[in-house]
Amino acid sequence: MNIEQSIAAHYGDETFGKRLLEALSASGLDINRLSPDELAPIDEFHIGGRLATAELAAQLGLRPGLKLLDVGSGIGGPARYFAHAFGCEVIGIDLTEAFVRIATDLTRRASLSDRVKFQQGSALDLPFEAASFDGATMLHVGMNIDDKPRLCRAVRKVLRPGAFFGIYDLMRTGPGDIEFPVPWSSRPETSFVVEPSVYRAALEAAGFTLSKERNRRDFALDFFRDMQAKAKAAGGGASPLGPALIMGPEFKDKLRHVVEAIERGAIAPIELIARVP
Numbered sequence: 001m002n003i004e005q006s007i008a009a010h011y012g013d014e015t016f017g018k019r020l021l022e023a024l025s026a027s028g029l030d031i032n033r034l035s036p037d038e039l040a041p042i043d044e045f046h047i048g049g050r051l052a053t054a055e056l057a058a059q060l061g062l063r064p065g066l067k068l069l070d071v072g073s074g075i076g077g078p079a080r081y082f083a084h085a086f087g088c089e090v091i092g093i094d095l096t097e098a099f100v101r102i103a104t105d106l107t108r109r110a111s112l113s114d115r116v117k118f119q120q121g122s123a124l125d126l127p128f129e130a131a132s133f134d135g136a137t138m139l140h141v142g143m144n145i146d147d148k149p150r151l152c153r154a155v156r157k158v159l160r161p162g163a164f165f166g167i168y169d170l171m172r173t174g175p176g177d178i179e180f181p182v183p184w185s186s187r188p189e190t191s192f193v194v195e196p197s198v199y200r201a202a203l204e205a206a207g208f209t210l211s212k213e214r215n216r217r218d219f220a221l222d223f224f225r226d227m228q229a230k231a232k233a234a235g236g237g238a239s240p241l242g243p244a245l246i247m248g249p250e251f252k253d254k255l256r257h258v259v260e261a262i263e264r265g266a267i268a269p270i271e272l273i274a275r276v277p
């Protein structure tokens with residue numbers, strides 16, 4: 001198995017789609033008429049969930065008809081939000097075939113298939129025409145991609161002049177080990193967490209101009225505190241839409257390791273917004 005196959009295998013659990021629909025039903029939702037807001041507790045697979053997506057989106061100047069590429073789109077939460085809240089036309093690309101299938105199915109159930117599409121593929125080899133998008137987003141994906149210069153070149157190529165690239169990734173902010181498993185990888189060989197300076201250099205070398213950078217450490221720690229408080233208030237009973245659903249049986253270790261690394265200052269979620277001149 002090469003690195004990309006291992007990463008897709010880490011995320012792609014064939015039973016997840018079925019379990020997800022059962023969990024949505026068990027939480028009282030009509031799975032044939034789902035709204036993006038109802039899906040938000042489970043379809044935003046990054047620290048801060050929907051709020052983090054909304055806070056990134058607010059800085060991007062999204063508008064109706066804008067053609068957006070979501071790189072590493074997962075099961076499609078951010079893509080559906082950009083289409084539903086701002087009227088964008090979104091294409092999501094993701095390595096993990098099972099996620100692409102689930103993203104497409106949820107989008108149909110949320111009546112957004114006319115504006116949001118997903119396809120399987122790699123961020124390093126984007127199968128789109130040059131200069132065909134007005135913007136790109138990438139949330140919690142770069143931790144799985146070693147070759148940041150190639151990633152930035154691939155995204156730059158499909159963007160038009162004036163387009164943006166909004167990144168929200170976990171990045172290295174200090175020394176210290178990361179314990180595994182973490183949500184994006186069960187082992188060090190498929191984890192590539194690097195300093196913001198590595199992203200900046202890769203973006204600039206690909207022809208982007210950096211416009212904003214924001215460290216979201218405090219936001220992340222508040223998010224995890226809130227998550228713990230809600231779990232405690234629920235009396236320890238697992239919610240059908242809890243993190244176990246998407247992260248699997250090791251979810252407690254995965255979350256603990258990421259929280260500890262953020263608390264120690266080894267890593268933090270960082271937003272970087274770059275533009276094509």
Ligand SMILES: C[S@@+](CC[C@H](N)C(=O)[O-])C[C@H]1O[C@@H](n2cnc3c(N)ncnc32)[C@H](O)[C@@H]1O
Nearest residue numbers: 044045046072073074094095096122123139144
């Ligand atoms: C933590 S999930 C984030 C999903 C989504 N961006 C979100 O925030 O809900 C990481 C996603 O990146 C995808 N991914 C990892 N490496 C990739 C690559 N080289 N090309 C495309 N997708 C990739 C994985 O398959 C997975 O769906």
